[in-house]
Amino acid sequence: MSASWSFADAIFYFIALLTVVCGAYAVASRNIVRAVFSLLGTFLGVAGLYAMLSADFVAVVQIMVYVGGILVLLIFAVMLTSRIEKAGRSNPAARPLAASLGVLCGLASLVLLASLALLAPWKQTAAGDFAPTTAPLGEALLAEALLPFELLSVVLLGVVIGAVIIARRDPEVGG
C-alpha cells in the first residue's frame, strides 16, 4: 500500500474523527440532551465507516435503525427523566467518582484495544472492487443463518409482547 494519502483516506479520517469526537462529547458532556444529540454524529460516522468498507446495506440500515429509531427513542427517554429541569448539569457522569471510574475503564479498554491492534498479525489484502452486499446478505440470512435469525425474531416478539403487557393500563383500575 502506498504511503501517500488519497482523497478516500482523507474522507476516512474525517469520518473517524467525527465518530470519535462526537462519541467523546456524548460521554463527557454535562448536558445530557446535548450528549444524546451528539450521538447523531457518532451514528452517522459509523454508517460512513460501513459505507467505506463496501457494506452499503449495513450502512443504510445503521442510519435507518440507529438514527431513525434508537436515537429518537433515546431522546424521548432523556426528555422524560426528572433531571431534565436543570439541563445544564444533568449528566451524573460528571461526578468525580463516576468520572474517575469511567476514565479508568476507558483507559483500560484503550490499552487493551491498542495492544491488540499492535500485536495482531494483520492480513493485508488488496482492496476489492465494490460489490453490492444486499443479495448475499439476504441469502445468508435465509439459508445459512436461518435458525439464529428466526430465534432472534422470536426473542423480539417476546420483548414486544412483554412491553405491551407492561404498558397496558388495567381497565378496572383507571380509564
Add this chain to the structure above:
Amino acid sequence: MDALYELITGSDLGFWWKQLLLAVLIGAVGVIVFSVALVYAALMTYLERRVSGRVQSRVGPNRVGPLGLLQWLADGAKMILKEDVIPAAADRPLFRLAPYPVVIGVFAAFASVPFGEWLIAADLNVGLLYLLAITSLVVVGILMAGWASNNKWSLFGGIRSAAQIVSYEVPTALAILVVVLMAGSLSTQDIIREQGGWPWDWYVFRQPFAFAAFFLYFTAALAEGNRTPFDLPEAESELVAGYNTEYSGMRFGGFYLGEFGNVYLMCAIATLVFFGGWQIPGVSPAEHHGSWLWQIVGFGLFFVKAWAASFVVVWLRWTLPRLRVDQLMSLCYRYLVPLSFVCLLGTAVLMMLVPAGSLFDSLLRFGTFGFGLLVAAIFFWRVLWHIRHVGDRIDLKILARGVRGRFDPAIQHRAYGAFRKQQKQPEESR
C-alpha cells in the same frame, strides 16, 4: 457522472490531480443536486400557494414574474434579509444546529432520486432504503429544534412530529417493500426499468395488493411529511407554528424548504415506485438508453407524474381537516401497519403462485388496471357532480375553454353573466 468518473480515473494525470478532479466532480454534483432540490422545493411552495388560492376561489401570488412564478425568489431573498433571532433562553448551539439535519436529510435524499434515466446523481444499489434512511435525519433536526427553542409549543410540536414520523415510517417502508419484493431490487433505476411505459405495466396496477399498497404508502407518506390532514406538529390553532415557532430568517427557511422538499420527495418516490418513473409508453429501455430525445421526454414524463402527485398532496391539504393525535396514532398502528403486512404477505403469496407472464398474471394486471380506471372514473364523476350542484357559480364551460377563457372578457362575460346578474339583483331590490 459515471462517464466523467471513468474519464478522470482512466486519464494519465498524476495521482494528486486525479484526486483533486474527483473531489471537484463530487463537489460539483453535490452543488447541482442541492440547487435542483432547492428549486424544486421552492417551486413546491409556489404550487402550494397557487393551488390553495384556486381551492379557496382566490388567485394566489401573481405579482412576481409571469403568473407569480418567481414568488419563491422573493420569499427566499426576504428570509435571508430577515434578522436571525435566537431567544435568550434557548440552547444556543442546538438551536443553531437544528435546521441542518432537516435540510441535509431532505436534500441528501435528492441524490438518489432519478429525474430521468441519465439524470440521477447516485444510482445506489440500496437506493430506496437510502431514501427512507436519510430522511430519518429530519426527525432528529425537528426534535432538536423543539428542545432547543425552550418554548413549550416548540417542544410539543417537536415531540408530536417525532412520534408521528417514527410511527409512520413503518407503513411507508412496508408499502414500498411490496414493490421491492416484486422488483427484486432496491435500486431506484432498476425498479423503474422493471416497469413499463404503459399504465398497465406500472407496479401500481400489477396486482391488487400493490394497488392497495400505493394508497397505504401515500397516506403514510403524507403523515411522514407532516402534511395535512396529519400536520399536527405545526397546527397553528394549537401550537402557534410547532417546532419552528422560535425560528426566523433563513433558519426558518431551512425548515420551510425541508418540508416542501419532502413533499416533492414523497411524490417522486411514489412516481418511481408505483407509476413507472421516466418510462415512455412504447419505447423500449434499449431505445431509451441511447437517445437524447427520449431522455428529455422521459425527464418530462417523470416531472409531470411527480408534480401531478404533488398537486394531489396540496389539494388534500386544502380540502381535509386535521386529525387528532390519538386518531393519528390509531390510524397508523391499528389500520395502516396491519394492512401493509397483509399487502406484503399477499404479494409474496401471489408471486409464489402466479408465474410471471401467465394468463392469470395478465388477468390480474388488467383487472387491477380496470378497477383503477373505475375508481378514477367514479371519483371524477363525483367531483363533477359536486361542481354541478354548487349552482351557477362555476361554469364548466369556462374550464373547457381552457386558458383563453380566463383572459377573454367576452367568454368570461358569457360564463359568469348569469352569476353576476343573480348577485346584483338583491342589492338593487334593497
Add this chain to the structure above:
Amino acid sequence: MTTDKPERELVVEAGPEGGLVVGPIDRLLNLARKHSLWYMLFGTACCAIELMQTGGPRTDADRFGMVFRSTPRQADVMLLAGTITYKMASRVRLLYEQMAEYRYVIAMGSCASTGGLFQGSYAVVKGGDLIVPVDVYLPGCPPRPEALVEGLMLVQQKMEREPWLKKAHGKLPQPVDPWPEGAELHR
C-alpha cells in the same frame, strides 16, 4: 415618560434632494422584500374579522405575496387590528419585540390609531403608536378589506423607497419608538 407626540416622518423625506438615493442592489432587495410581506395572525378586536376577510377571495392579499404567519418571529408586518386595552398593551409590545427585524406596524382602524370610539374609556390605550412605532395609519371602523390592502401596499411603497443596506446598519431614522430601550412594560 414619553408624552411628546411621536414624530412620524416617512424615512423617504429625510434625505437630501427630496429623497434618498436608492441604489440598484437596494432596488433588487426591496423588490424581493416588498413582495413577500408576511403579516402576523393577530387581532385584538373586531378589526380582526376584516383582517381575516382580507386574506379571503375578494381581496386576496396572497396576490401580493402576503400570507399570514402565526408566530411573530416569521412575520414582517404587524397589524394592530382593533381596540387595545391596557391589559393587552404589554402583550402587544411583547409581540412587537419578538418580531425579527425588519418589521413594520400598521394601525388598523380608529381604535388602533387614536383610541377611536373608546377615547373616553379608562381601559383603552389611546392609539397603538403610544406603545409601538407605527408606520401606516388606516382610518375606518373597521376599515374595509380593500382599505387594508391599500395600507399593506403603502407599506410596500415605503419599503420600496428605503435604502435597505443603510437602514440595516442603523444609519437612517426609523419610526420613533415611544418605548426606548429598557422601558419597563412587560414583566
Add this chain to the structure above:
Amino acid sequence: MSQIETIQARLLELVPESSWSDGAAGDPFAALPADGWHAACLAVRDDPALGFDFLRSLSGVDRPADDRIEVVAHLFSYKHRHALVLKTHTGRDGGALPSIHDVWPAAEWYEREIFDLLGVRFEGHRDLRRLLMPEDWQGHPLRKDYREAEHYRGIPTRRPGYAAPDRDEP
C-alpha cells in the same frame, strides 16, 4: 297570591332580616345586610320552594351620596321559572362582603369584576385578582370619584394633543 308574593313570603320566612321593596322603577327586590348575605344566598338556592339555581348576574353600584357600594344579584330558577333580585351593600372604604362563589360558581368572575372596577373585597374568594384591568392598575375605575392617572407605565392615558371628552367630572 301572585308568584312574586309567594317568593316574598317564603323569603321573609327564610331570611327575616331582609327588607322587601317593590322596586317602583324596576324589579322588586330584597335588601339584606352584609353579614347575612352568604346565608341568605345559600337559603334561597337550597329551599325547594324557591330553588334559585342560576345566578344571572352579579353587579355593583357605587353610591357616594350614601357612602356605600351596593352589590346586586339577579337570580333565576330553572325549576320554578321565577326570578328574584337580592341586594346588599358595604362601605366604600375598604368594604368587604362574604364571597358567594361557593353558592353559585358563576359568581367567581363576577366578584373579580366587582373587585376590579369598584374595589369591594370578597372574603373567602379563592382567586381575587383583577379581571379586566391590568394587575398593577391603581384605583377602581367605576367608582364615581375615580380620577385617572396621567400615565400607566409610561403610556399616556390621554392622546397627546387631542381634545378628549372630560372624564374627570364627578
